[in-house]
Amino acid sequence: MRESGIKESIIAPHFQETRMKGIRSCLACLVLLSTPCTVFAEDLPADTYFSLAVTENSHNHYGENLLFLHFREATSAVPPANSRVVVATRVQDDAMTIDGEFREWDPQRFVTVQGRVMNNYPLSEYFDARPGAIRVAAAFDSRHLYFAVDFEDANHDASTRRKEWVYSQGRWRIAPHVRPDDKLPRPVNAAEEPEGAESEDRVLFMFPIVDRQDLFRDGGLGCAGYCHPNLKEGRDPKTTPVGKGSAEMHTALPGDTADVWHWKATRTNPARSADDGHIDFAAGAVEGFKADPGQAAFEDNDTKALGMADTSQPAFVNREDFQAGRFSTPGFASSPVTEENRLAITPDMTFAEGTTLPYAMHRQATAGRGDVAAFGRFDPKTSRWTIEFKRKLVTGDPFDHAFAPGPGATPPVTRPAVPGNAMTGEKLFKERACSACHGDEGEGRFDKGRWLFPRIQRASGALIAKTAALTRPERERALSFLVTEAGRPVENVMSHVPLTPQEAEDIAAWLQTRFLARGQ
Ligand code: HEC
Structure with a gap:
């Protein structure tokens, strides 16, 4: 019905x-x-809202927190001219191959989603994503749901070398983050230096399972209701940017759960898989983003992470590469390391300067964790990823959204927010008195080892909308950046500020131009 x-x-x-x-x-x-x-639509899975985000190498991402997945039989009609509606049309059983090539997909079926900045890392040390367009299409057969996702990588780099090991001056190190090409359009905060190790490109889908907070409905916040709700306190922003602990994900109501498919260029793509996980309730800075039960498609190639030694070093090489003597060529880049072809590193092995080894080793994902097949290709000529996904419509797993017939969501009618206008945002920031608490530039206020008002220069429109909303649930839990020494959230939560989603995007667009690395 x-x-x-x-x-x-x-x-x-x-x-x-x-x-x-x-x-x-x-x-x-x-x-x-x-x-x-x-x-009645007994034979069609129920329509649902979902979220789609693309992560550009580092931790920052862009996308749309609320898309509508509409199942239908017809294959002829053109999809509606609504950039938030993705139409899944029926295809013949097993007609789709998951090979990262879109031969089976009708180019007309793709919807272009205008991604908006989605990161909620007010103090992170990473580059912002350059929000881009994401093309997405969906299809289903009697047993499976398929997606095709296509986007241009902002750095023009496939980012498949997450935490790669490099042999240098007699020891293994993790290769540092490579600065994006200066000739390319710069990210939002161009003055910021990238730090840390290489990460990887990623695609994240989120589907509601239990959504009592009503985030996955027209006008709702979608994934933004669960993402990065807390900001770690207690460190001086002038010396230490906030890192781990500031960006956990969880639902805000006990019992609420969402299904997450997380495709990762380094870790899951070579194993032709996306990591199947879910988000559960947790309080404060506790992570609620978990893998579904089962073995991951990847394992760290790190003696310490594998419990083999106290210090980190790569644990395995590719056997064939080693036996063929390839590691004696300076700068040689290893082939993938899998459970079948790996050879343990022993002290007598020698490596030439600049040889590299992957940090992720691959194997078959199992059980619930391996439910989502996915494979993507990166075309260096166009700098585009083309990725295909496949999952059973119904897995029977409580951590998966069941694409089964039933009462579905009603289609969107509200206008989607578009990337914000920074000039309007600057005006709004003063008019709505945001500056009174968060400072003239959104720099926040930090005093005696704790935040009085958080720095919000990296806040996405979705985070602003969520924080300012009258209906923000469990206020003391949903955002818990201020935790007292006794571990209790402080009472000082932001009051309700009436804002349309578009106004929130405008403010975000301006704040993102204000970002100063290191909080000077
Ligand atoms: C009366 C003071 C006050 C005003 C005015 C105010 N805020 Fe806040 N804001 C806070 C406090 C306190 C917090 C932290 C506690 C919480 O999460 O509610 C906060 C949190 C936030 C966060 C979440 C930060 C994080 O890392 O989780 C964002 C984003 C934000 N404010 C944006 C805004 C914007 C945009 C405006 C103007 C429309 C605004 N605030 C107006 C006091 C204020």
Whole structure:
């Protein structure tokens, strides 16, 4: 049973047509578009909202926190002109191959999502993503759901060398983050130096499972309601940027859960998989983002991480490369290391200067963790990733969204927010008195070892909207950056500020131009 509301009239012809299948008696709805009607769609999975984010090498990402997945039979009609509606059309069983090539996909079926900055790392040391367009399409057969995702990598780099080992001056080190090409368009905070090790490109899907907070409905916050809700306190921003502990993800209500598919260029792609996980409730700075049960598609190639030694070094080489003597060539880059081809490193092995070894070793993901097959290709000519995903419609796993027939979400009618206007944002920031608490530039206030008002120069529009919302649930838990020494959240939470999602995007756009590394 499915309820089709009045609001559908805005984009009704398309949706009604789909849901009419076999229900001739409901034809009246097509005539009287404003009449609510109930139609059956027993053979179609229920429509749902979902989130889609692309991560650019470091931890920063862009995307759309609220897309609508609409299942339909017809393959001929063009998708609706709504950049938030992804239409999944039925295809023949097993017609789709997961090889990162889009031969089976009708180019017309792709929806272009205008990504917005989604990171909520007010103090992070990373580059911002340069928000770009993400093309996405969906299909299903009698057993599986498929997605195709295509985006241009902002750094023009496949970012497949996460934490790569490099042999230098007699020892192994983790290769540092490589500065993006200066000739390319710069990220939002161009003055900031990238730090740390190479990371990887990623794609994240999120689907609601239990959503009592109503984030996955039209006008809801989607994944932004769960992402990075806390900011770690107690360190001087002038000397130490906030890192781990500031960016945990969890639901804000006990019992709420969401399904997450996380494709990772270094760790899961070579194993033709995406990491299947979920988000659960947790309080404060406790991580609620967990892997589903089962073995991951990857393992760290690190003696310490593997419990083999106290210090970190790579544990394995690719056997063939080693036996062929390739590691005696300076700068040689290893082939992948898998469970089958790996050879333990022993003290007598020698390596030439600049040889590299992967940090991630690959194997078959198992059980719930391996539910999502995925494979992507990076085309260096266009700097685009093309990635395909496949999962059973229904896995039976409580940590997975079941794409089963049932009452579905109603289609979006609100206007999606678009990337913000920084000039409008600057005005709003003063007008709405944000500056009174967060400082003229959103730099925050830090006193006697703790934050009085957080620095918000990296806040995404979604985080601003979430924080300012009247309906922000469990305020003391949803954002818990201020924890007293006794471990209790302080009472000082932000008051409600009326803001439209677009105003929040505008403010975010301006704040992101204010970012100063190191909090000077
Ligand atoms: C009366 C003081 C006050 C005003 C005015 C105010 N804030 Fe806040 N804001 C706070 C406090 C306190 C917190 C931290 C506690 C909490 O999460 O509510 C906060 C938290 C935030 C956060 C979350 C930061 C994080 O890392 O989790 C964002 C984003 C934010 N504010 C943006 C804004 C914007 C944008 C405005 C203007 C529309 C604004 N604030 C107005 C006091 C204020």
